[in-house]
Structure formats: C-alpha cells, structure tokens
Amino acid sequence: MTYIAKPKFQHPGLPRNDLGFTHRDYEGKVSTLCAGCGHDSITASIIEACFELSIEPHRVAKISGIGCSSKTPDYFLGNSHGFNSVHGRMPSVLTGANLANRDLIYLGVSGDGDSASIGFGQFAHSIRRGVNMTYIVENNGVYGLTKGQFSATADRGSKSKKGLINSDSPIDLVAIALQLGASFVARSFSGDKTQLVPLIAAAIQHKGAAFIDVISPCVAFNNHAGSTKSFDYVREHNDAVNRLDVISGRDPITVDYAPGTVQLVEQHDGTRIALRKIDADYDPHDRVGAMSFLQKHAARGQIVTGLLYVDPESDDLHSHLDTVEAPLNTLDAVELCPGNAALEKINASLR
Amino acid sequence: MKPTDISAPDYFHKVVDCQWACPAHTPVPEYIRLIAEGRYSDAYMINWRSNVFPGILGRTCDRPCEPACRRGRVEDTPVAICRLKRVAADFKDDVKHRMPKPMAKNGRRIAIVGGGPASLTVARDLAPLGYHCTVFDSDPKAGGMMRTQIPKFRLPDSVIDEETDYILDLGIEFKGGHRIDSLKQLLTENFDAVFVGSGAPRGRELEIPGRKEAAANIHIGIEWLASVSFEHVSKIGKRVIVLGGGNTAMDCCRTARRLGGEDVKVVVRSGFEEMKASPWEKEDALHEDIPILNFMVPVAFIHDNGKLTGVTFQKVKAEYDAKGRRNLVPSGEADETINCDDVLVAVGQENSFPWIERDCGVEFDKWNMPKVDAKTFVSTNPKVFFGGDAAFGPKNIIWAVSHGHDAALSIHKMLSGEDITERPLPEVIVSSQKMGIHEWSYDNDVSNDKRYKVPHRDKVIALKDIRAEVELGYDVKLALGEAQRCLNCDIQTVFAAPLCIECDACVDICPMDCITFTDNGEEEDLRTRLKAPSLHPDQDLYVADGLKTGRVMVKDEDVCLHCGLCAERCPTGAWDMQKHLIDMTHAGTSCPSKARSAA
Numbered sequence: 005m006t007y008i009a010k011p012k013f014q015h016p017g018l019p020r021n022d023l024g025f026t027h028r029d030y031e032g033k034v035s036t037l038c039a040g041c042g043h044d045s046i047t048a049s050i051i052e053a054c055f056e057l058s059i060e061p062h063r064v065a066k067i068s069g070i071g072c073s074s075k076t077p078d079y080f081l082g083n084s085h086g087f088n089s090v091h092g093r094m095p096s097v098l099t100g101a102n103l104a105n106r107d108l109i110y111l112g113v114s115g116d117g118d119s120a121s122i123g124f125g126q127f128a129h130s131i132r133r134g135v136n137m138t139y140i141v142e143n144n145g146v147y148g149l150t151k152g153q154f155s156a157t158a159d160r161g162s163k164s165k166k167g168l169i170n171s172d173s174p175i176d177l178v179a180i181a182l183q184l185g186a187s188f189v190a191r192s193f194s195g196d197k198t199q200l201v202p203l204i205a206a207a208i209q210h211k212g213a214a215f216i217d218v219i220s221p222c223v224a225f226n227n228h229a230g231s232t233k234s235f236d237y238v239r240e241h242n243d244a245v246n247r248l249d250v251i252s253g254r255d256p257i258t259v260d261y262a263p264g265t266v267q268l269v270e271q272h273d274g275t276r277i278a279l280r281k282i283d284a285d286y287d288p289h290d291r292v293g294a295m296s297f298l299q300k301h302a303a304r305g306q307i308v309t310g311l312l313y314v315d316p317e318s319d320d321l322h323s324h325l326d327t328v329e330a331p332l333n334t335l336d337a338v339e340l341c342p343g344n345a346a347l348e349k350i351n352a353s354l355r
Numbered sequence: 356m357k358p359t360d361i362s363a364p365d366y367f368h369k370v371v372d373c374q375w376a377c378p379a380h381t382p383v384p385e386y387i388r389l390i391a392e393g394r395y396s397d398a399y400m401i402n403w404r405s406n407v408f409p410g411i412l413g414r415t416c417d418r419p420c421e422p423a424c425r426r427g428r429v430e431d432t433p434v435a436i437c438r439l440k441r442v443a444a445d446f447k448d449d450v451k452h453r454m455p456k457p458m459a460k461n462g463r464r465i466a467i468v469g470g471g472p473a474s475l476t477v478a479r480d481l482a483p484l485g486y487h488c489t490v491f492d493s494d495p496k497a498g499g500m501m502r503t504q505i506p507k508f509r510l511p512d513s514v515i516d517e518e519t520d521y522i523l524d525l526g527i528e529f530k531g532g533h534r535i536d537s538l539k540q541l542l543t544e545n546f547d548a549v550f551v552g553s554g555a556p557r558g559r560e561l562e563i564p565g566r567k568e569a570a571a572n573i574h575i576g577i578e579w580l581a582s583v584s585f586e587h588v589s590k591i592g593k594r595v596i597v598l599g600g601g602n603t604a605m606d607c608c609r610t611a612r613r614l615g616g617e618d619v620k621v622v623v624r625s626g627f628e629e630m631k632a633s634p635w636e637k638e639d640a641l642h643e644d645i646p647i648l649n650f651m652v653p654v655a656f657i658h659d660n661g662k663l664t665g666v667t668f669q670k671v672k673a674e675y676d677a678k679g680r681r682n683l684v685p686s687g688e689a690d691e692t693i694n695c696d697d698v699l700v701a702v703g704q705e706n707s708f709p710w711i712e713r714d715c716g717v718e719f720d721k722w723n724m725p726k727v728d729a730k731t732f733v734s735t736n737p738k739v740f741f742g743g744d745a746a747f748g749p750k751n752i753i754w755a756v757s758h759g760h761d762a763a764l765s766i767h768k769m770l771s772g773e774d775i776t777e778r779p780l781p782e783v784i785v786s787s788q789k790m791g792i793h794e795w796s797y798d799n800d801v802s803n804d805k806r807y808k809v810p811h812r813d814k815v816i817a818l819k820d821i822r823a824e825v826e827l828g829y830d831v832k833l834a835l836g837e838a839q840r841c842l843n844c845d846i847q848t849v850f851a852a853p854l855c856i857e858c859d860a861c862v863d864i865c866p867m868d869c870i871t872f873t874d875n876g877e878e879e880d881l882r883t884r885l886k887a888p889s890l891h892p893d894q895d896l897y898v899a900d901g902l903k904t905g906r907v908m909v910k911d912e913d914v915c916l917h918c919g920l921c922a923e924r925c926p927t928g929a930w931d932m933q934k935h936l937i938d939m940t941h942a943g944t945s946c947p948s949k950a951r952s953a954a
Contacts, residue, residue: 011801011866011916013429015887018868028866040858040926048863087619195857223858223926235856239904 010034022058030061032082037072042194042220043142047079049197050111050140053204054081056250059109065101066111066316069094069123071267072149073115073142073220081111092123095130095139099321104134105331107210108321110137117147120156120175130352131184131213136320138207139215142194143179144222147234152225163230176302177197178312181215187318188214189294191309194221198247198302203311204276205250211316219307232305243301245286245310249278269316288314356878356898356907361849364783367935369895370912371844373436378757380781380939381405383420384845388797390442391838393831396450397704398443403450403521405939407476407756408501410514413441414826415505417602417633417751418557425842428891429867429914432806436814438826442834444514449781450521457526461485463770466537466546472752473743474552475522476759477766484767484943489546490527493534497523500554500744501752503581504603506610507822538711538739548738551711551725552759555744559703561598565656565663569698572663573656576607576701583610583821592696594618596666598653599701605637605698608645615823620693621647622666624683626673637817639825642811650682657692662935665694675926695733702751705738724748726878731775732762740766760941767942786947788932789922790844795932797846802839809833843917847935852901854929861921861930862886867914870921874901875907885911 010031018026030051035044054064061083068074070091077086085108089097098112112130119127119141130139145158154162154170157177162170181189188210192200209216219238221227227234232241269277269288279288287293287332294313301308328335359366369375373383382401389398402409416437424433467474478488496502497519501510523529535541542547558575560566566573569720572592576599582588595616597608600623611619616770621640623630627649630637639648644926652670658664673681706724711717716736718726725734728743734741742758744750765775788796810827811817817825829837862870868887875881881896882889889896894913902908922930 008800008918008920010864010920011918012803013801013866013914013916015867015869015914016428017888017890019888030552035864038926039924040856040860042858042861044924045859195859197859221858223856227856235858236903 011156021055023060025055025058025065027051027055030081032077032079035076035079037075038148038224040223041072042144042218043073043076043208044079045194045197046142046200046218046220047076049194049200049204051080051199052201053208056201057205057208059208061294063107063109064111064170065098065108066113067094067098067101068113069115069118071115071118071147072144072222073113074118076142077111079119079203092121092126094118095123095126095135098137099130099133099135102137102321103220103327106136106327106329107331111134111208112137112139114139114141116141116145116155116157116177120177124156124175127179128184128333131181131186131215133321134185134187134213134319134324136211136322137213138204138210139213140204141215142220143177143217143233144220144226145231146222146226148222148225152222159232162232163228165225165228165231176298177215179295179298180261181213181217181299182291182313185213186215186313187212187310187315189313190215190311191217191219191307193219193242193307193309195235195239196242196309199244202248202250202277206248206311206314209250210314210318212320238307241305241307243283243306243308245283245297245308245312247280247282248286248311249280250276258284269314276309277314282310288312289316291315356875356881356896358900358907359895359897361847361897364781364937366895367783367845367847368781368937370847370915371935371937372423372425373420373434374845374937376419377406378419379406379468379760380753380757380937381420382845382936384841384843385936386443387838387841388437390439390834391798395443395446396448396453399447399450400453402440402443404941406753407479407517407522407759408472408752409440410444410518411501411510413437413439413444413751414510414514415501416440416753419753425844425914426803426840429842429916430805434842435806435809435829435837438809438829439834439837440758442829445828446831451524455483455519455525457483458485460487460580461750463487463547464489464545466541466544466549467491468541468549468551469499469553469743469745470494470497470519470529470531471552471554471743471755472501473745473755473759473762474499474550475519476756477550477552477742477763478527479522479525480760480763480942481766482522482527486770488527489530490528491533491535493532495946497529497531499552500577501917503584504577505604506580506606507584508613508817508820508825510604511822511824536710538717539715542715542738542936546738547770548740550762550766551739551741552743553708553744553745555704555706555749557705557707558700559704561653561700563653563655565658568661569656569658569663571661572696573698573700574602576699577704579699580606580610583614588614590615592616594695595620595697595699596693597621597699597701598666599623599703600625600632600829601701601703602632602636603704604699605632605640607625607701607949608640609643610821611643611697611699612643612818619645620695621645622651622653622668622693623647624652624671625651625681626650629681643814650683650686651691651914654690656698663696663698665692666698667692704744706745706748710794721883730778731763731765732758733765733769733775737769760939763942764940768802781906781936781940784934784935784936784938786934788919788934793918793923795846797843797932797934798839799843799846799917801842801916801918801933802836802841804836806840807833807837844915845935845937846917846919846932848910848915848917848919848921849931849933850897850910851929851931852899852908854927855902855908856927856929857902857904857906858926860924860926864920864924866918866920867916869911869913870916871911872902872906872907873909874905881909885909887911889913
C-alpha cells in the first residue's frame with residue numbers, strides 16, 4: 005500500500021470514451037495490497053475494459069467475498085454499487101441481486117480460496133444456473149492473507165515459499181466451469197493485459213455465466229522458483245490458443261489477418277468478438293473438445309489461456325425462470341397485486 | 356531506440372525543466388524545498404551561488420524557468436518560481452558570515468568595465484580566488500541598469516545595495532563615477548584580463564517628423580528612467596504617450612503614472628499578444644489604468660511652434676506571408692492623432708562602443724558588435740572578454756549573470772594556463788531518497804492548489820509614492836502553499852531493469868500514464884505506442900532494456916509528477932527516486948557546494 009492518495013492530475017492527452025470519461029474516471033481508492041500484486045493488474049484491466057465499453061459506473065454492481073482478491077472492488081469503479089459479502093458467498097449474493105434487478109451489470113470478483121474452497125459449492129451453483137454475470141477469479145494458488153499456505157488451486161508438486169511440496173490434486177476452476185455449463189469460459193494472466201482486457205470486455209457483454217480464471221502471481225508468497233503461479237513460470241508455460249479484439253456496435257469489420265486465422269463471434273447484444281487464432285486447431289465452440297484440450301495440456305505442464313469456450317446462443321437464469329422483464333424495484337402496486345380475479349384464477353388452477 | 360544513458364549529466368538536467376531553462380541553471384526544486392522547510396538562508400545561498408542576485412531577480416527576473424515549468428503542462432499555471440526566490444531573500448537571516456572568504460591575493464589584476472550584473476558576477480567569481488578585481492562604472496554606485504533603469508517601486512535601492520555589497524565586500528575595488536573612455540588606454544595599465552560588461556546603454560531613436568522641433572517633451576525611455584532614478588526628473592505632463600511594447604515601456608508608463616501622468620497610454624506597433632513585454636508586466640500596467648493601444652505606428656510628432664501637442668499614428672494590421680512571417684500593412688483606416696504633453700520613446704536599446712578603438716585587437720562585425728565566442732565569451736583579443744548586453748545585445752539580468760559565470764571561468768582558466776575552450780561538466784550529486792517502505796526524504800504528495808497571487812500594495816497608495824514597492828511578496832503561509840506546488844522534478848525516477856519482474860505495478864499506479872512496457876522500436880514509432888499520447892516530442896523518452904521478456908521500459912518524461920508512486924508500488928526496488936542535484940561549475944572553488952549541508 006502507499007501512504008499518499010493517487011494524485012488527481014491526469015495526463016492531458018488521455019483518450020475519452022463515448023461518455024466523455026477517461027480511464028481515470030473508472031478508478032477506485034488506492035490499492036492496499038502488496039506492491040506488485042497481480043490483483044492490481046486485474047483491477048487495472050477491469051478499469052480499462054469498462055472504460056473501453058463506455059459503461060456508466062452506476063450501472064455496475066461489483067460483488068466479492070473475502071480475501072486479497074475480494075478487497076479489489078474497492079480499487080476500481082469508485083462510483084459503482086458494491087457488496088463485500090461473507091467468505092465464499094459472493095455467488096449467492098450476486099444471484100440474489102441479479103434476480104432483484106436484472107438491469108445492472110454484475111461483476112463477481114473472487115479468489116481461489118473464496119471460490120475453490122469455502123465457496124466451491126456457491127461457485128458451482130451460480131455457474132450451473134447461468135446467472136448473467138462476469139465471474140472473475142484472481143487465482144494465485146496461495147492464501148496470502150494467512151501467510152502463504154497452499155490453496156485448492158495449487159498444482160500438485162509445486163513448492164511453497166518455505167520449501168514444502170504440495171501433495172494435493174489441484175482444482176481447475178476452468179474445467180469445472182466448462183463441465184457445469186458456463187457459456188463463456190476463459191483463462192488469462194495478470195501480466196498480459198493485451199489478452200486480459202478484451203476478455204473482460206467480452207465477458208461483460210456476454211449474456212449468461214461468463215467465467216474468467218486469471219492467474220495472478222502473489223509477489224509476497226508465491227513468486228519464487230518452484231512455484232507454478234509465478235511471473236516467470238506463467239510466462240514460460242503460457243500457451244495462448246487465441247487473442248481477441250472486441251468490436252463494439254456497428255463498426256464495419258476490417259480484419260487484416262491471414263484468411264482462416266480470424267473467427268468472428270457475434271454476441272447477444274450485437275457486439276462481435278474477433279478471435280485471432282494462435283492454435284489453428286482450437287475450436288472455442290466445442291465444449292467437450294475444450295475440456296480434453298485443457299486436460300492434455302495441463303498434463304504437459306502447460307497453462308492454456310485465451311477464450312476457451314463461448315456459446316453464442318447462450319441464455320441466462322432470467323430466461324430459464326421466465327421472470328418479469330423489469331427490475332423488481334420498478335414494479336408498482338398494480339403490477340405486484342393483480343387483484344382478486346387473478347388470485348381466484350390461480351387458486352382455481354390448483355384445485 | 357538505444358537505452359538512455361542516465362549517467363550523462365544533461366539527461367536528468369533536462370528533466371528539471373526550470374533548471375534547464377534557467378540561463379544560470381539554478382537548482383530550483385532544491386531551493387523551493389528549503390523554503391518549504393523554512394530554511395530561507397539555505398535557499399538564499401543556493402540562489403546566491405548560482406544567480407548572484409536572488410533578491411533582485413526575485414523581483415525582476417524575466418523568469419525563463421516559469422514557461423518551462425512542468426506544472427504548466429500538468430495544469431494551467433507554472434509554480435511562481437521567481438517570487439519564491441524573493442521569499443528566500445525576504446525571510447533569510449543575516450548571511451554575511453556565509454559569504455566566501457577571499458584567498459590571499461594571487462597578484463593577478465582584472466579590469467571590469469561597467470558595474471552591472473555581468474560585471475559583478477565576474478568579480479564575485481574571481482575575487483574569492485585571489486584576483487584583484489577593479490570595477491569601473493560611470494555611475495557613483497554599483498548595479499548598472501538594475502539601479503538606473505528599473506523603477507524603485509519594483510526594485511527598492513535597499514535590495515540593490517545589499518546584494519551589490521555582498522560582492523563588493525569580497526575585496527573588490529569599485530571605482531564609481533569613473534567612465535572608461537579608451538580600451539587602448541586600459542590595456543596599457545597592465546591588467547591581466549579585461550571584462551567588458553558595459554551593457555546596451557543607448558536607447559533607440561525614433562526619427563519621424565517633429566522629433567527635433569518638439570524635442571523638449573520627447574524623452575528616450577531608458578535615459579528618462581535613469582534621470583528619474585537619480586532624481587534629476589520628478590514630474591511629467593498630465594497626458595503621456597509611451598511608444599514601444601517592451602518591458603522598458605512598461606516601466607516608463609508606470610513611472611509616468613507616479614510623476615503626475617494622469618492620462619498615460621502605451622501605443623504599440625504590433626498586436627497586444629506579440630508585445631515583447633512579459634505578460635505580468637503588461638498586467639501590472641493595465642492594473643494601473645494604463646491602456647495599451649495596438650496596431651498603431653507613429654508617423655509624426657505634432658507640435659505648436661516646438662511645443663508638443665500630440666502624436667499621429669497610422670493604423671495597421673498584421674498579415675502573414677507563406678513562411679509565416681508577419682508584416683504590418685496599413686489597414687486603410689484614417690490616421691489618428693492622440694493629444695499629449697510628453698512622449699516617452701521606448702522602442703529598443705542598442706550597443707555602443709565609442710570607447711573601444713578599432714585597432715586594439717577587438718574585432719567588430721558588420722552590425723558593429725564585437726566578435727565574441729558564445730561559449731568562452733572571449734573576443735578576438737585573448738585578454739578581453741565580453742558579457743551581458745555588451746556581448747550579444749540586450750537580454751536580461753539572468754542572462755548577464757550566466758555570461759558572467761562563463762567569462763569568469765574563461766578568465767580563470769586562461770590565467771591558470773588552461774585551455775579555455777574545455778568547459779567542465781556540472782557537478783552532479785546523486786542520492787536515493789528512500790527512507791522506508793513508503794517514506795521518502797521529500798514530500799511526494801502532490802498539491803492540487805492553484806498558483807497563489809502575490810499581494811500588491813493598494814493602488815491609491817502605490818501611485819502616490821514612486822518609491823513604494825508595489826509587490827509586497829508572499830508571506831510565510833502563501834510561500835509555503837506555493838512551494839508545495841513544486842513537483843520536485845530533480846527527484847528522478849531511476850529504473851534498474853535487472854531487478855524488474857514486469858508485474859506492471861508501476862504502469863498501473865502511475866497517475867500520468869507515463870510508463871509503457873513494449874517492444875523496442877525507433878523513437879518515432881515508440882512514441883505512437885505509449886500508454887498515453889506523446890504530446891511534446893521535445894521531452895525525452897527514458898528507455899531501458901535488459902528485461903526478461905525482451906521488451907523495453909519506456910517512460911515519457913513529459914508530465915511525470917515525480918510522486919514516487921512507481922517506486923512505492925515496485926515490489927523489487929527496480930524503481931528508485933534519486934535526487935540529482937546539478938551544480939554548474941564556476942571559476943575555481945569560489946563557493947564550494949560542500950559548504951552547505953544537503954537538503
């Protein structure tokens with residue numbers, strides 16, 4: 005952390021988005037995490053993605069649990085709604101909020117402890133229900149706030165700062181998300197913003213459960229030789245299957261890549277993602293293929309990153325439940341109380 | 356791009372925009388920090404060593420530092436560097452005991468012609484080394500144009516006396532009221548070197564019809580100001596026209612307002628914006644109810660049998676040719692005559708060397724200016740040096756001081772048998788400012804305050820007394836507020852690539868988006884790939900290679916706030932905040948920088 009507030013001055017030539025904001029307008033308070041924490045780069049990427057999408061900050065609800073990662077919503081979107089919930093309970097709070105007000109953009113921020121241990125069940129159910137949200141796990145493989153014990157995502161055989169070898173099998177949240185039916189699944193690295201920012205932007209625009217696992221080195225407890233979540237290790241073993249550009253709205257598409265290397269994916273709101281393939285054989289629409297691709301590469305010690313799966317025909321919990329279109333707080337007495345005739349009708353149907 | 360060589364003294368010197376822009380290269384942020392600490396005497400001595408006349412310059416400097424100030428690129432207005440200098444002078448304790456102690460005389464004698472800022476700087480630098488300096492001036496007291504041409508309501512005599520005395524007290528022989536009429540004669544008097552700092556003493560004439568006939572009420576600006584200064588003139592007519600748009604014209608009109616001028620107008624040929632006068636001097640004139648009329652060219656003095664009655668002006672407009680050069684062409688409107696009782700002509704100054712014989716080894720060019728080397732200030736006579744306005748025409752005090760330092764260094768090297776064309780590099784003291792994890796030995800929190808106004812004396816009172824100083828100077832509280840606006844540009848961001856783990860923490864925290872990690876390329880290409888657009892290509896890019904990913908770190912120095920957040924957020928100490936205190940080398944060790952404690 006630092007003792008001074010980040011100065012208010014900004015670069016006089018900063019670009020402005022459609023709302024007239026610069027990326028500085030999407031910042032929150034100054035981070036209190038350790039200097040060099042990967043989470044701060046994810047924070048910066050969220051800021052950048054929201055800036056690029058010209059999102060009105062008051063249209064966003066950022067919800068988190070407990071942990072270093074769950075502190076970060078304080079550091080971005082200072083003018084958005086926020087809820088710092090109980091440990092591991094972010095998915096439930098988010099699901100509830102989403103059901104009550106479907107008009108907001110839901111940003112769930114969690115960590116490997118929050119989502120793969122205490123909140124593992126919560127994580128699973130929010131994904132399988134298809135809650136319309138962007139679920140970001142800031143994954144560093146350790147419990148940083150309690151001084152560096154292995155978390156449930158630490159790879160078997162990786163070494164702790166103190167020299168212990170992890171003997172437990174890791175939970176791969178990406179594999180679980182794929183298996184549970186997430187309609188947008190990606191993995192990225194906090195040290196690679198050019199990959200991460202468009203992924204977050206695409207996830208925000210995706211309708212349905214969008215899950216991003218971001219490997220985020222813990223500089224204090226998990227950035228040493230023998231760690232599989234250090235800056236050096238991730239850079240050496242990063243196997244990106246694709247890169248993407250988010251193309252907003254109705255801009256004409258001009259793609260100057262070699263034919264066959266770019267795939268356009270149209271999302272529900274009309275925005276398109278241009279996927280630049282790095283691995284020519286990788287098909288991001290093949291859920292089963294993605295799962296086996298992941299397993300194969302993981303066995304070789306490679307970390308697969310990029311947009312791993314996207315279902316362009318995705319749906320969300322509201323469509324499944326056929327809920328009312330309007331946020332609950334906009335419904336007035338007439339709509340909430342349809343009258344005796346309607347009640348009689350319902351009662352009759354149950355007799 | 357090649358990695359930046361940060362060990363070259365000029366690299367970080369350029370980052371300190373104010374110091375780089377100052378002809379004397381005064382370490383501005385260093386003395387501003389001392390002011391913030393209340394160490395006024397220390398701040399004064401840093402100034403004294405570098406610019407010799409802190410009290411005088413703190414009131415009158417042309418302040419090339421301020422337009423250069425980084426703060427002007429970050430927000431609207433630069434730090435009031437000049438007026439903070441005055442604060443150091445106003446609030447210091449007695450500093451006499453801190454002045455250099457002259458060494459034993461070395462037997463060398465230096466003749467210094469003129470007692471203005473350039474000359475006194477030469478004397479100040481050389482006297483402590485044991486040189487016997489003799490300063491000749493036609494005026495009875497030292498100071499030159501600072502005493503004769505700058506009105507007392509801007510620069511009181513007491514300030515000039517104090518600061519000229521610091522120099523004369525170094526054992527300098529001052530021969531006041533002694534005009535040098537022949538360089539040839541002076542050269543026969545066995546001086547080891549001669550320095551000519553006689554200024555640009557002649558006011559330019561305005562030869563238009565009526566000039567001779569109405570001469571009694573037409574005065575040359577600088578001569579008239581000198582007469583006012585010596586109290587030979589104490590009044591002027593009620594209606595006064597000042598011709599000219601420079602700082603002398605501003606001094607003339609404001610002086611006229613105090614000597615009985617009720618309806619004083621400044622009339623300039625050019626547009627208001629292009630006037631040579633400093634913006635703040637124009638502001639001060641306007642504040643004293645002096646209109647400035649522009650695009651009017653004087654064509655005739657109107658008189659009634661030799662009694663001046665007015666000036667006729669032709670109206671012009673500006674036209675720009677293909678090359679962007681401005682021409683003033685008649686606008687076609689009717690000429691206008693403005694009635695007046697007196698005219699002050701302040702249309703420029705010229706050099707004049709009637710006292711330098713053309714056969715004593717000093718060659719002159721086709722403009723009748725001595726041929727002077729721009730670096731060493733030596734003339735074609737190896738024993739004769741020039742400086743100040745006498746060298747390259749009218750400039751201002753701070754340039755004269757800078758010339759004086761360089762000329763003194765040349766004289767000292769010459770008389771030490773050294774090559775005067777070899778100029779020593781500045782002394783650079785580098786020190787990390789890190790005190791703890793998030794603690795720095797400077798105040799890195801950036802103040803959001805706007806520039807503080809300097810309090811002025813009430814106009815009614817000020818206009819009644821020609822000796823009443825108009826600017827009252829900052830008080831301690833205002834000075835502190837203004838000092839806090841300084842961005843500490845001399846506390847440099849220094850990057851050590853081998854320590855960097857490329858975590859992006861510095862990139863994310865930097866409030867000005869100065870830092871980019873990217874693939875290397877040519878400068879032009881790199882400038883298009885920065886995190887924030889490069890607005891000022893004249894501001895350097897700091898490039899460092901040797902990173903694990905093969906990328907380079909590029910920092911655009913342009914609007915860096917020197918807040919140190921990059922270094923605070925760096926987990927490995929790859930960024931450090933280091934003070935680069937750059938001290939120009941002067942003659943000998945007249946005022947060793949070691950003599951003052953580091954701030």
